[in-house]
Amino acid sequence: MIKVEHLKKYFPITKGFIRKKTLYLKAVDDVSFIINDGETFALVGESGSGKSTTGRTILRLYEPTDGKVFFNDIEITALSEEELKKIKPKMQMIYQDPYSSLNPRMTVFDIIAEPLKEYNYKNIEDRVLELLESVGLSEEHASKYPDELSGGQCQRVAIARALALEPEFLVLDEPTSALDVSVQAQVLNLLEKIQKEKKLTYLFISHDLGLVRYLSNRVGVMYLGKIVELGTIEQVFDNPLHPYTRMLLQSIPVPDPKQKSKRRRIVIKGEIPSPLNPPAGCPFHTRCPYAQEICKRKEPLLIEVKEGHLVRCHFAGEI
Numbered sequence: 097m098i099k100v101e102h103l104k105k106y107f108p109i110t111k112g113f114i115r116k117k118t119l120y121l122k123a124v125d126d127v128s129f130i131i132n133d134g135e136t137f138a139l140v141g142e143s144g145s146g147k148s149t150t151g152r153t154i155l156r157l158y159e160p161t162d163g164k165v166f167f168n169d170i171e172i173t174a175l176s177e178e179e180l181k182k183i184k185p186k187m188q189m190i191y192q193d194p195y196s197s198l199n200p201r202m203t204v205f206d207i208i209a210e211p212l213k214e215y216n217y218k219n220i221e222d223r224v225l226e227l228l229e230s231v232g233l234s235e236e237h238a239s240k241y242p243d244e245l246s247g248g249q250c251q252r253v254a255i256a257r258a259l260a261l262e263p264e265f266l267v268l269d270e271p272t273s274a275l276d277v278s279v280q281a282q283v284l285n286l287l288e289k290i291q292k293e294k295k296l297t298y299l300f301i302s303h304d305l306g307l308v309r310y311l312s313n314r315v316g317v318m319y320l321g322k323i324v325e326l327g328t329i330e331q332v333f334d335n336p337l338h339p340y341t342r343m344l345l346q347s348i349p350v351p352d353p354k355q356k357s358k359r360r361r362i363v364i365k366g367e368i369p370s371p372l373n374p375p376a377g378c379p380f381h382t383r384c385p386y387a388q389e390i391c392k393r394k395e396p397l398l399i400e401v402k403e404g405h406l407v408r409c410h411f412a413g414e415i
């Protein structure tokens with residue numbers, strides 16, 4: 097359903113007062129992947145890895161610097177604003193913070209009805225009620241304002257609004273990370289249920305590998321704007337080949353201490369480098385315990401090591 101080809105999003109940053117100099121923050125730097133119909137594809141990585149910017153650029157909330165995005169074989173990166181408006185209802189986004197994504201001066205009814213009005217939907221009242229019920233809310237919530245609702249209820253309203261125009265593809269940008277732990281599972285279960293019922297395709301953006309493993313079919317691991325490992329959940333979680341993926345997996349809490357002791361520990365040196373000035377060669381070489389001379393000079397390519405399992409490391413499979 098979604099094909100991303102060599103996508104780049106660079107943000108210009110001007111430095112200096114008198115002698116101005118423009119640098120480019122390479123938030124997304126040559127990213128390619130596909131998302132199959134009905135699957136959940138996850139993007140994981142630390143904050144600043146470029147995963148949210150990738151999601152937003154796919155939906156053209158940011159204009160790409162380069163590269164192509166296809167939705168059902170339509171190149172959406174080539175569409176005019178008018179053509180894009182026709183296709184936008186099919187591609188929606190759920191944001192991390194439900195409070196800031198909902199207009200505090202609008203009632204729940206008006207929030208959900210807004211896209212319906214914009215696209216001249218008939219029977220708006222019936223449709224809003226149907227949407228409220230589909231996300232586990234009721235008619236009583238329709239007259240409330242966001243600040244009268246809990247975080248979980250606000251996220252349900254945001255989901256109802258995103259579903260209003262019957263989308264096929266949703267970008268879920270850390271949809272539960274601003275919610276209490278007790279509510280997170282309810283919202284995730286709701287997203288799973290809706291996906292099955294409506295046969296939706298998801299791009300799930302998260303830094304929480306536990307959730308990614310639970311919810312997704314395939315995953316791309318991002319570091320400094322690039323995908324460093326990509327594969328099915330089993331390939332990446334059971335046989336991680338990139339040192340960065342292993343580092344991330346070690347950050348998942350393990351309840352059983354015996355299991356923890358069996359894991360091979362990797363010590364990561366240093367801080368994540370600035371995307372304004374990424375290291376030459378392999379972008380991970382400043383923190384990688386396996387870095388060799390070649391890693392400082394030559395950037396590794398994303399190579400398929402096994403069907404569907406791609407890794408960006410000169411020594412993939414050897415370390």
Ligand code: SF4
Nearest residue numbers: 378381384391409410
């Ligand atoms: Fe580490 Fe070198 Fe592989 Fe980069 S290419 S991840 S620095 S071993």
